[in-house]
Amino acid sequence: DAKTTQPTSMxxxxxRAANLPCNHSTISGNEYxxxxxxxxxxxxxxxxxxxxxxxxxxxASLIITEDRKSSTLILPHATLRDTAVYYCIVVxxxxxxxxxxxxxxxxxxxxxxxx
Amino acid sequence: xxxxxxxxxxxxxxxxxxxxxxxxxxSGHTALxxxxxxxxxxxxxxxxxxxxxxxxxxxxxxDRFSAERTGGSxxxxxxxRTQQEDxxxxxxxxxxxxxxxxxxxPGTRLxxx
Numbered sequence: 757d758a759k760t761t762q763p764t765s766m767x768x769x770x771x772r773a774a775n776l777p778c779n780h781s782t783i784s785g786n787e788y789x790x791x792x793x794x795x796x797x798x799x800x801x802x803x804x805x806x807x808x809x810x811x812x813x814x815x816a817s818l819i820i821t822e823d824r825k826s827s828t829l830i831l832p833h834a835t836l837r838d839t840a841v842y843y844c845i846v847v848x849x850x851x852x853x854x855x856x857x858x859x860x861x862x863x864x865x866x867x868x869x870x871x
Numbered sequence: 872x873x874x875x876x877x878x879x880x881x882x883x884x885x886x887x888x889x890x891x892x893x894x895x896x897x898s899g900h901t902a903l904x905x906x907x908x909x910x911x912x913x914x915x916x917x918x919x920x921x922x923x924x925x926x927x928x929x930x931x932x933x934d935r936f937s938a939e940r941t942g943g944s945x946x947x948x949x950x951x952r953t954q955q956e957d958x959x960x961x962x963x964x965x966x967x968x969x970x971x972x973x974x975x976x977p978g979t980r981l982x983x984x
Contacts, residue, residue, distance in 0.1 A: 788971060799875075799962050799975035800914070847971050857971050858904070858930075859964075861914040 760844045765866040768838075774831040776865050778844030781825040788847050789820060791829045792861075793840040800843065800861070803829065834869045841866050873897065875976035877963050883982045884953055892948045892979045896965030903946050904966070904973060905938055909959040917961075920946060922968075953983045 761779040768774040780789060790805040804811055804818045806827070811818045817830040831838055843864040847857060876895040884890050896903050905917040916930040920940040931937070935953075940946040950957055960980050964973040 790971070799964075799978045802972055802974060805972065857902070857966060857973065858916045858919060858927075859906075859914065859973060860916075863913060 760846055760862055762842070762844050762862065762865045764863065765868070768831075768834045768867060768869050770836060770869055770871050771833055774829075774834040774838065774867055774869070776829040776831075776842050776844075776867065777826065778829070779826045780844070780846050783824050783846050786848065789818065789824075789827050790845045790847050790859075791816070791818065792843045792845065792859075793838075794843070794864070795837075795840040803842075805847075834867075836869050836871070839867060839869045875963055875965050875974055877961075877976040877979050879979060880977065881980045881982075883984065885984050886955060887952055889949065889951045890953055890981065892950075892961050892981070894946045894948070894963030894965075894976060896944065896946070896963070897967070897974055898944075899967060900965035900974075901943065901968045902966040902973075903940055904964045905946070905948050906962045906964065907959040908962060908978070914962065917948070950981075953981075955983050957981060958983045 788805050788807050791803040792800040793803055794800045804813055804816050806818045806820050820827045841864040843861050845859055875897055878893045882890055901922045903920045906914040908914050918938045919927040935951045938948045960978040962975055962978045964975045966973045
């Protein structure tokens with residue numbers, strides 16, 4: 757699976773949009789971009805994923821560049837409860853060959869939402 | 872619907888004792904994963920079950936670690952003769968067939984004294 761690069765930390769004011777970038781320049785054609793987050797002392801929580809089109813759900817929006825080498829997770833109206841570590845992960849298309857969809861979490865981005 | 876559940880939420884044990892950690896996946900999910908997260912570290916893959924296929928045990932750190940999945944549902948991770956370096960949060964995730972999305976449980980925090 758392709759490696760991802762994320763900033764170590766970011767701050768955001770409550771009520772503002774949080775835009776979290778991720779670089780995945782070695783992504784291949786059948787690999788998806790997944791975002792998870794981990795709030796302190798909890799298990800990782802799935803947020804959103806996409807292949808090449810932009811995606812939106814009740815939690816967030818995912819913008820993937822046309823060349824698919826980078827993406828941005830957008831939390832439109834951040835709240836204090838969105839403070840967490842956000843992980844961008846590239847996953848081989850279903851059952852990703854020998855990877856069986858094993859997730860490899862990097863260090864992620866520590867997002868701090870402040871009042 | 873119900874998510875992935877794990878028990879116990881916390882386990883404190885003495886070095887050398889055996890422990891069993893339980894995972895109840897989301898109903899109908901055929902794939903089940905175990906990961907562990909040591910303090911300040913990322914997630915480390917341990918083992919993967921898919922239906923009735925042989926599990927992928929490539930992530931188990933030693934032969935003291937084993938896991939089984941009975942009836943294609945509940946899974947138990949067993950650590951024999953625990954060591955202090957086994958202290959970590961053990962996370963279970965499940966995935967339905969045809970999807971790459973894994974859903975995680977809350978984890979079991981294991982502390983080996």
